Amino acid sequence: MKDHSTRLALVAMLSDGQFHSGEALGESLGISRAAISKHIKVLQSWGLDIYRVQGKGYSLASKLELLDCDKILAQVKCPGLELIPVIDSTNQHLLDRVGQLPQGAVCLAEYQEAGRGRRGRQWLSPFGTNLYLSMYWRLDAGMAAAMGLSLVVGVAIAEALQSLGADGVKVKWPNDLYYQDKKLAGILIEMTGQAGDAAHLVIGMGLNVAMAEQEGSGIDQAWTNLARACDGLPERNQLAATLIQQLHQTLEQYEQVGLEGFIERWNRLDNFLDRPVKLLIGERVVEGVARGINSQGALLLETEQGLKPYIGGEISLRGC
Missing domain, CATH: 2.30.30.100 (SH3 type barrels.)
Structure with missing residues (x-):
């Protein structure tokens, strides 16, 4: 895995939304101003809105709250929580480690270089403005028991977001979240296992939190973000903790009652x-x-x- 530690340290320094001179950034990181300029260009390619003003230096367009495992774990119990800021795909990371993961293990990222959606489509994943989360779950009842699971996960996410003030969030069959007829989030469930054995599931979601219009210009359908659905946008660490807790609870319920126990909840939320x-x-x-x-x-x-x-x-x- 490529070492992004210098770039991530640079993001952390800029996350306060204030101006920082190239010279000061370089001194703090032990690199030249020219190297800072090159790193800034990479960060911009990741989707970070960084601009430069002569005589003042570099600044993010707005303050950035970075994900923090300690802040998340202070709000929810989650065995095997991993935060990998820059990753190919959170889903693929868990799929590659299925046999080593505790139930409910989660992988979070700030930026996905190869995020994917349904039917192998690319999932646009700019740095720090959305939430990219994947969870591992084992279904002892087997692969057949996973039928309709994307609907149950959709219900869980919608109910979690409503609890945080996004009252108008709805579900769209079979694997999307909508707000005002626009896509807010997508769900991708990938499964491994053999007939007659337990099903190993990786449940991935990408949620548009505060993605700017220019970042989503390449998306081929109407989309929106959580900032438009909430009067007060929750912090991303609180958001991650709430979603993890809701998914854990909902998947445990699903094992007990199956999809039939969620039909009424789905219909209440159906866009x-x-x-x-x-x-x-x-x-x-x-x-x-x-x-x-x-x-x-x-x-x-x-x-x-x-x-x-x-x-x-x-x-x-x-x-x-």
């Missing part, structure tokens, strides 16, 4: 319940009215032909 939608299934488009989910996690769509369940990894839901 498109009783609204006209269209399903994109390959080249085919099916239109109807969304009527919630069934006990298998299928979307129930009412059309002229009646009520029909739809389930599968290659279906995308869109509002009409």
